[in-house]
Amino acid sequence: MCSRFLCTTLLRLRLNVKNRNIKSAKYFATGLGKHPYNQATNPLCAINKTQTPEVIVSDSPSFDVIRGEMALVNVDRKLKHLFDGGDWNVYDENVLNLGVGAPGPDLLQNCCDIFEAATKHRLKHEKQSNLSYLFQYGPTSGSVEIRNAIAEYFSSLYVDDPVKSEDLIITTGASQGLHFVLSTLLDLNGVIFVDEVTYMIALDTMKQFTTLTIVP
Structure with missing residues (x-):
């Protein structure tokens, strides 16, 4: 099933690239050309505060091409304002955005050093223990x-x-934790009472359980 899906995806992406008559050169994932940072539509580009990310196109679709193609259709419009350089984006030092738990550069600027030190520490432990649990x-x-x-x-x-x-x-975040609760602790025909002001992703997560009744 997984192999069939991957092959189908690769075929579609390859056809999409050929149908656009894109040459084997650099092009932008958004297909909008080179734009200033504040006009970019791909939320990924704002992570490095650069222009829209470039993708290399080859005869056989690479993972970079796949990622670029998916970026064309999978831009989350609801979160777009946080990363695309708009009036309320998280990179504006004069705005304290409480819309989403997305910290600004002032809180993240030391993460590279922290992760680098932690990675070296863990890999050193793996070599000394000779167990390689990290990769299991x-x-x-x-x-x-x-x-x-x-x-x-x-x-x-x-x-x-x-x-x-x-x-x-341990979960990957609040959304997965909420999914666990909904799928294990609630009856499939249960009722959920939700505050008028609630976690913005909670409603989307609940709607995936089509038999549940949501009462605001």
């Missing part, structure tokens, strides 16, 4: 070390009711 599938509930650290932290806050690491599950 991890525990279903998440890293044991992370769950132990979180349990220890919350146990210090709730002394009378300590938190156990085996009761914790």
Whole structure:
């Protein structure tokens, strides 16, 4: 199933590239040419505060071509204003945007050094232990070390009711956590009462469960 989907996707992308008569040269993923940063439509380009990302086109579609093609059709308009240089984007130092948890450069500027140091530390540990656990599938509930650290932290806050690491599950974010709750704790024909002002992605996540009733 996965192989069939990938082959179909590659074929479609290749046909799309040929149908546009694009030469084997650099072109922009948005197909809008070279534009100043504040006119870019691809949210990815704002991450590095550069112009629209360029993609190399070859006879056989590469992953860069696939990513570029997908960027043409998968731009999330609801989040567009955060990254495209508009009046309320997260890179404006004079605006404190509370719309989405997307921190600005002042909070992220040290991340490269932090991640580089953490990566070196972890790879050194992998070589010394000679186990290479880092490159294996991890525990279903998440890293044991992370769950132990979180349990220890919350146990210090709730002394009378300590938190156990085996009761914790690490998710990739709030949306996945909400999906877990909806798919495991609620009846398929259940009812959800939602505040008038709520987490913006929560409603979209709930709507995926078509048998649930959402009451604002």
